[in-house]
Amino acid sequence: MKRWxxxxxxxxxxxxxxxxxxxxVGQYYLxxxxxxxxxxxxxxxxxxxxxxxxxxxxxxxxxRVVAAPEQMGALAASMRSSVQGAQASLGQLPLGEVDLGKxxxxxxxxxxSAYAYGAGQLSSGALQxxxxxxxxxxxxxxxxxxxxxxESPWVSWNRYFTTSLVLSDSLTAALTQINxxxxxxxxxxxxxxxxxxxxxxxxxxxxxxxREIAQAFxxxxxxxxxxxxxxxxxxxxxxxxxxxxxxESITVEVSQQGGLVLWMISSRAVRSRELxxxxxxxxxxxxxxxxxxxxxxxxxxxxxxxxxxxxxVPVVGGVLRYAEPLKVQVSAADGEIIGFQGILxxxxxxxxxxxxxxxxxxQIAMEREEAEQRVSGEAVVLDHKLALVPNHLDETVxxxxxGVQVGDDYYLVYINDQSGVEEEIVQVSSPEFF
Numbered sequence: 001m002k003r004w005x006x007x008x009x010x011x012x013x014x015x016x017x018x019x020x021x022x023x024x025v026g027q028y029y030l031x032x033x034x035x036x037x038x039x040x041x042x043x044x045x046x047x048x049x050x051x052x053x054x055x056x057x058x059x060x061x062x063x064r065v066v067a068a069p070e071q072m073g074a075l076a077a078s079m080r081s082s083v084q085g086a087q088a089s090l091g092q093l094p095l096g097e098v099d100l101g102k103x104x105x106x107x108x109x110x111x112x113s114a115y116a117y118g119a120g121q122l123s124s125g126a127l128q129x130x131x132x133x134x135x136x137x138x139x140x141x142x143x144x145x146x147x148x149x150x151e152s153p154w155v156s157w158n159r160y161f162t163t164s165l166v167l168s169d170s171l172t173a174a175l176t177q178i179n180x181x182x183x184x185x186x187x188x189x190x191x192x193x194x195x196x197x198x199x200x201x202x203x204x205x206x207x208x209x210x211r212e213i214a215q216a217f218x219x220x221x222x223x224x225x226x227x228x229x230x231x232x233x234x235x236x237x238x239x240x241x242x243x244x245x246x247x248e249s250i251t252v253e254v255s256q257q258g259g260l261v262l263w264m265i266s267s268r269a270v271r272s273r274e275l276x277x278x279x280x281x282x283x284x285x286x287x288x289x290x291x292x293x294x295x296x297x298x299x300x301x302x303x304x305x306x307x308x309x310x311x312x313v314p315v316v317g318g319v320l321r322y323a324e325p326l327k328v329q330v331s332a333a334d335g336e337i338i339g340f341q342g343i344l345x346x347x348x349x350x351x352x353x354x355x356x357x358x359x360x361x362x363q364i365a366m367e368r369e370e371a372e373q374r375v376s377g378e379a380v381v382l383d384h385k386l387a388l389v390p391n392h393l394d395e396t397v398x399x400x401x402x403g404v405q406v407g408d409d410y411y412l413v414y415i416n417d418q419s420g421v422e423e424e425i426v427q428v429s430s431p432e433f434f
Contacts, residue, residue, distance in 0.1 A: 064127055072118055210240050384400065398417040405431070
């Protein structure tokens with residue numbers, strides 16, 4: 001045996017080397033193909049985004065000259081469709097670390113302003129400002145795509161030797177630049193209705209207090225938090241950051257007035273899913289309860305890349321308050337809290353504190369039985385709650401929120417308590433969202 005090994009040692013080593021090399025080459029090409037596939041999906045999402053923004057720009061341009069009510073109504077509907085398409089395309093990009101607040105805010109302004117335009121309530125100045133804003137966005141995106149059409153794939157060759165999928169630096173930089181370029185026109189949009197009006201009040205805190213608040217809120221007492229930025233604007237805040245294991249960074253935004261955590265995000269990659277949706281909902285609910293948030297009701301669960309984003313709304317006096325959402329992001333691997341968003345909730349407290357709302361149910365104009373009779377006879381009402389929801393003009397209205405079943409399908413129907421009109425109808429996957 002030893003003699004045979006000695007005689008064939010070089011052949012064994014050569015064969016082993018070939019196997020290792022073959023495995024390495026195979027892994028290299030598999031990863032390269034995967035990254036090219038993902039980059040192609042990002043490119044497709046950007047193209048779709050560009051198409052929707054271009055269509056929105058064209059509709060806004062036409063809206064400046066159209067006067068017939070029928071045409072105005074059709075243009076308004078087309079604008080809303082383009083906005084929804086653009087928002088959906090943005091959602092296909094892994095943009096967790098790219099600030100697109102101005103782009104998202106502009107799309108929301110367009111969506112709401114489309115309703116105002118259709119009702120003849122949008123001023124020509126506001127319409128012109130929107131047109132210029134969207135046209136600039138469209139031109140920037142088109143220029144970026146045109147530049148990329150003459151290049152090879154967006155991922156440079158050295159990226160193919162890494163084990164993690166990273167969004168192209170050029171795409172990240174371009175989107176950041178596009179978002180920043182919209183800032184110059186913000187003042188011209190002042191005539192438009194503002195979303196999330198309100199303010200955050202309270203005693204002003206110091207940077208060292210912001211660090212303590214961020215550490216306590218995140219529950220990461222093992223990490224050292226540092227203030228890395230101070231932001232001005234509508235909500236002055238401290239940006240606090242800590243570095244964790246495996247390159248993880250945790251960023252927390254703390255308001256300078258009141259010391260409230262506006263949002264928190266972890267860059268941690270979640271590589272597996274071990275928990276069910278219901279388990280993650282309860283973890284998120286407990287997280288909010290431990291931080292003295294009011295009783296909440298879960299309204300939505302989105303699981304993407306093993307990160308569950310769970311939306312709650314507070315329940316005050318038996319009424320669900322949809323304009324005050326709280327979002328919590330949970331790792332599906334181990335249940336760790338890796339994200340939080342509470343700006344709209346805090347701003348709502350500045351408009352009408354819950355302490356002034358009382359714990360009694362509000363007076364209703366329509367009896368529950370009458371509201372349930374407003375739905376089709378084919379629908380079986382399984383749940384009935386009261387809910388304050390923002391309508392298309394962002395006015396908060398009291399509704400009867402009916403959870404109904406039609407055949408094997410489930411819907412939430414929001415019936416205006418005053419008019420009896422359906423404010424919204426939303427299909428849900430199961431009665432757990434009632």
